[in-house]
Amino acid sequence: xxxxxxxxxxxxxxxxxxxxxxxxxxxxxxxxxxxxxxxxxxxxxxxxxxxxxxxxxxxxxxxxxxxxxxxxxxxxxxxxxxxxxxxxxxxxxxxxxxxxxxxxxxxxxxxxxxxxxxxxxxxxxxxxxxxxxxxxxxxxxxxxxxxxxxxxxxxxxxxxxxxxxxxxxxxxxxxxxxxxxxxxxxxxxxxxxxxxxxxxxxxxxxxxxxxxxxxxxxxxxxxxxxxxxxxxxxxxxxxxxxxxxxxxxxxxxxxxxxxxxxxxxxxxxxxxxxxxxxxxxxxxxxxxxxxxxxxxxxxxxxxxxxxxxxxxxxxxxxxxxxxxxxxxxxxxxxxxxxxxxxxxxxxxxxxxxxxxxxxxxxxxxxxxxxxxxxxxxxxx
Amino acid sequence: xxxxxxxxxxxxxxxxxxxxxxxxxxxxxxxxxxxxxxxxxxxxxxxxxxxxxxxxxxxxxxxxxxxxxxxxxxxxxxxxxxxxxxxxxxxxxxxxxxxxxxxxxxxxxxxxxxxxxxxxxxxxxxxxxxxxxxxxxxxxxxxxxxxxxxxxxxxxxxxxxxxxxxxxxxxxxxxxxxxxxxxxxxxxxxxxxxxxxxxxxxxxxxxxxxxxxxxxxxxxxxxxxxxxxxxxxxxxxxxxxxxxxxxxxxxxxxxxxxxxxxxxxxxxx
Numbered sequence: 001x002x003x004x005x006x007x008x009x010x011x012x013x014x015x016x017x018x019x020x021x022x023x024x025x026x027x028x029x030x031x032x033x034x035x036x037x038x039x040x041x042x043x044x045x046x047x048x049x050x051x052x053x054x055x056x057x058x059x060x061x062x063x064x065x066x067x068x069x070x071x072x073x074x075x076x077x078x079x080x081x082x083x084x085x086x087x088x089x090x091x092x093x094x095x096x097x098x099x100x101x102x103x104x105x106x107x108x109x110x111x112x113x114x115x116x117x118x119x120x121x122x123x124x125x126x127x128x129x130x131x132x133x134x135x136x137x138x139x140x141x142x143x144x145x146x147x148x149x150x151x152x153x154x155x156x157x158x159x160x161x162x163x164x165x166x167x168x169x170x171x172x173x174x175x176x177x178x179x180x181x182x183x184x185x186x187x188x189x190x191x192x193x194x195x196x197x198x199x200x201x202x203x204x205x206x207x208x209x210x211x212x213x214x215x216x217x218x219x220x221x222x223x224x225x226x227x228x229x230x231x232x233x234x235x236x237x238x239x240x241x242x243x244x245x246x247x248x249x250x251x252x253x254x255x256x257x258x259x260x261x262x263x264x265x266x267x268x269x270x271x272x273x274x275x276x277x278x279x280x281x282x283x284x285x286x287x288x289x290x291x292x293x294x295x296x297x298x299x300x301x302x303x304x305x306x307x308x309x310x311x312x313x314x315x316x317x318x319x320x321x322x323x324x325x326x327x328x329x330x331x332x333x334x335x336x337x338x339x340x341x342x343x344x345x346x347x348x349x350x351x352x353x354x355x356x357x358x359x360x361x362x363x364x365x366x367x368x369x370x371x372x373x374x375x376x377x378x379x380x
Numbered sequence: 381x382x383x384x385x386x387x388x389x390x391x392x393x394x395x396x397x398x399x400x401x402x403x404x405x406x407x408x409x410x411x412x413x414x415x416x417x418x419x420x421x422x423x424x425x426x427x428x429x430x431x432x433x434x435x436x437x438x439x440x441x442x443x444x445x446x447x448x449x450x451x452x453x454x455x456x457x458x459x460x461x462x463x464x465x466x467x468x469x470x471x472x473x474x475x476x477x478x479x480x481x482x483x484x485x486x487x488x489x490x491x492x493x494x495x496x497x498x499x500x501x502x503x504x505x506x507x508x509x510x511x512x513x514x515x516x517x518x519x520x521x522x523x524x525x526x527x528x529x530x531x532x533x534x535x536x537x538x539x540x541x542x543x544x545x546x547x548x549x550x551x552x553x554x555x556x557x558x559x560x561x562x563x564x565x566x567x568x569x570x571x572x573x574x575x576x577x578x579x580x581x582x583x584x585x586x587x588x589x590x591x592x593x594x595x596x597x598x599x600x601x602x603x604x605x606x607x608x609x610x611x612x613x614x615x616x617x618x619x620x621x622x623x624x625x626x627x628x629x630x631x632x633x634x635x636x637x638x639x640x641x642x643x644x645x646x647x648x649x
Contacts, residue, residue, distance in 0.1 A: 032516075032553050033477075036507030066554035068508065071516045098585040103515065106522035112529055344535040347491045 014042055021088070022049030024076070027061035030069025039072060046076050052084040060091030070099035078107075141337050145268065148260045152269070163266035164273075171232035172274030176281070178231070182223060183282035187211060187289030190219070195297050204297050208307035211290040216312055216320045220282040221275075222368060225327030228275055229360035233335035236267050237356035240339025241349040249340070264336040268329060275328025276321040283320070319380050323371050330363045398424045400557055400589050401446065405455035408438060408445055414453065415441055417615045421608050423557075428583050428590045428603050430623070432638065433610035439593045440484065442610065443561055446591065447481050448472070459557070477505055480550030484561045486542040488534040494521060494545045495530040501552040520548040524578060540571035544578065551582070557589045558582065564596040576602040597639070609635055 012034035017023040024046050028034070035042075046055055057076055059065065065073075073096070077087045089096075118126075152159045195207045240263055243249050252259050291304045338356035342348045401423035408415045415438040423429045433439045444450045446457055448464040457464050459475050467475055488497050498517035502508055508516070521527045524544040526537075534542055543563055550558055563579065564572040576599050582588050583603075594600060600607065600623050607626070609619040611634065619626050619635045627639040 032502060032506045032508065036509070036512070039509055039512055067519060067551070068502075068506070068512070068516055068554065071508075071512050071519065074519075075512065075515065095587060102519040102522040102527075106515075106518045106527045109518075109522065109527040111531055113531055344490075 016045035016049045018049045021054040021056050023056045023058060025058040030062055030065040032068035035068050035072045043079055050085055054085055055080050055087050056090055057087055058090045065096045067099050070103060074103035144260050145264050148265050152265050160266050164269045167267050167270035168274050171270055175231055179278050179282055180285050183285040184289040187286035188293050191290035191293040204299055205307055207294060208304050209311035212308040212312045215286045216283055216316045220279045221320045221324040224278045224282050225364045229331045229357050233331040233356045233360045234353045236335030237339040237352045238349055240336055241342035241352040244342045267336055268332045271328040271332025272325050275324040279321055279324035315380055327364050331360045334359045400425045402458040406452050407454040408441055409453045419617055423591055425589055426587050427605040430600055430604040430607040431593045432607050437610040437612040440561055443559055443593050447559055477553055478555050479557045480555035481559045482546045482550045486546040488542055488546055490534050493531050493533055498549045498552050520551050524548045540567045560592045562593055564594060564599045579603050
């Protein structure tokens with residue numbers, strides 16, 4: 001009779017004894033911490049000593065056995081059955097039987113989820129249908145908030161101006177430090193990089209033209225829109241998404257308040273209002289940064305700003321501000337839409353927030369491209 | 381280091397062998413606000429111990445102190461003889477392994493299936509192979525009647541099922557003490573009664589000690605072996621014992637009103 005002994009932290013010991021029948025004898029504690037280290041070796045030893053014959057598992061010296069211990073006993077039973085054998089438990093207590101019961105019962109339970117073997121044609125149809133629903137939802141949302149915005153224009157007193165100002169303060173005024181930093185660095189980098197090249201031709205003064213046109217028409221609106229998407233678009237989605245998860249949106253609906261009018265309109269108005277203001281501020285700070293760099297290249301501030309006023313006109317400024325207002329509209333709309341589309345659970349809010357930022361940036365870039373073509377044809 | 385082993389008779393070095401949790405002179409509060417003062421009680425092995433009290437009396441706060449989420453202002457809570465608030469590192473982990481908690485809203489992780497939720501404590505604390513962990517998780521879900529929903533996400537099942545799944549997760553490591561925070565809250569009477577039966581079964585067949593916070597009258601009489609009742613006004617325990625005996629014999633007007641609510645409500649105006 002061969003015998004082998006194993007111990008796991010002196011807590012669970014077992015010995016496997018060959019013979020007819022083969023025996024596995026346990027002693028000590030059988031819990032989640034002690035069965036792990038011996039799990040594989042016990043199953044292997046049981047297969048070796050019993051094969052397809054009966055296996056006796058002796059639990060007489062087991063001082064404690066919980067659900068994890070029962071899991072090991074059940075695995076011994078299960079693998080013996082698969083080999084064509086059987087297990088006879090010796091020294092089993094009522095408590096161990098109690099722990100074993102759910103393992104035996106769970107084996108025969110089938111999933112309540114309907115079978116997932118769906119043909120590819122059906123999956124394709126479901127996929128197309130879901131894309132269709134998504135597009136329909138977006139169009140419906142645009143219609144819904146377009147109607148709410150028209151209502152706001154026709155009846156300004158019905159707009160929640162308090163909320164609008166609160167959102168505008170968070171999205172605009174509180175963003176000034178980061179806007180200042182980014183706009184200043186943008187002006188400095190633009191001026192510095194172009195001045196090095198221009199210096200070779202003695203044309204440093206034209207850096208003012210370059211910086212002013214690119215900032216006013218393109219870079220300031222674009223950078224501010226991306227910043228707004230990251231700061232406020234994400235915040236709108238998270239705020240409305242959390243309200244949706246907490247059923248606050250449902251509460252508004254049942255109180256007879258339109259969630260679009262109550263939650264979306266103030267945010268969109270704030271977005272349209274603050275984006276041009278932030279852009280205007282970014283223009284000033286960016287030009288200031290560029291002017292400081294050009295002083296280092298021997299161009300006085302007066303000369304720099306004189307050159308700027310000659311290079312750009314009101315159309316350049318206004319076209320940039322108009323673009324910014326449209327970007328603000330897009331960022332706020334998509335942020336609110338993603339918030340309202342939030343599913344259930346904490347992860348859904350995270351997904352909405354990510355989706356709000358990504359969608360906003362894509363929309364900004366597409367809109368910017370369309371503006372470039374439009375302004376070219378309009379000669380602006 | 382104090383070795384916590386609640387399965388053995390030597391669990392409590394300071395007194396009664398049968399005591400699993402001993403609360404001594406516990407004062408709870410936040411900042412300058414004191415919620416409860418100088419609480420003393422014990423929880424014995426294998427019993428269902430229910431903490432009662434009106435809304436805002438500090439029931440859930442007491443539970444959070446007992447599981448070590450909050451630190452007491454004064455006094456101590458001994459679990460298996462070890463002071464939860466002062467335990468650190470391996471000792472604290474050792475105590476936490478011996479307790480399972482079901483939170484009021486279930487607190488299942490939304491991004492994981494029920495099986496993964498129940499398997500998580502096993503993955504963190506044991507060296508079991510994946511096959512064993514899956515088997516244990518399925519058995520725990522079977523114990524609460526949810527084995528067929530193993531691959532469902534929490535959002536796909538009802539509130540009552542979520543609470544049962546949360547109990548399964550709390551039991552993953554076969555803790556000696558199970559804390560349940562308002563298990564019947566928000567459930568219909570039938571689901572609530574089923575949950576009560578499950579709680580009773582866990583205590584009787586698996587020999588678990590359960591500490592339950594509830595104010596559902598039906599649940600109290602269905603499950604409790606012993607209760608304590610917290611009073612917001614006096615910031616103390618105003619009654620302790622078998623709820624049926626308290627209902628029939630206790631003289632405190634608030635205790636009588638609480639435990640006989642259904643009777644007084646039926647009285648004509």
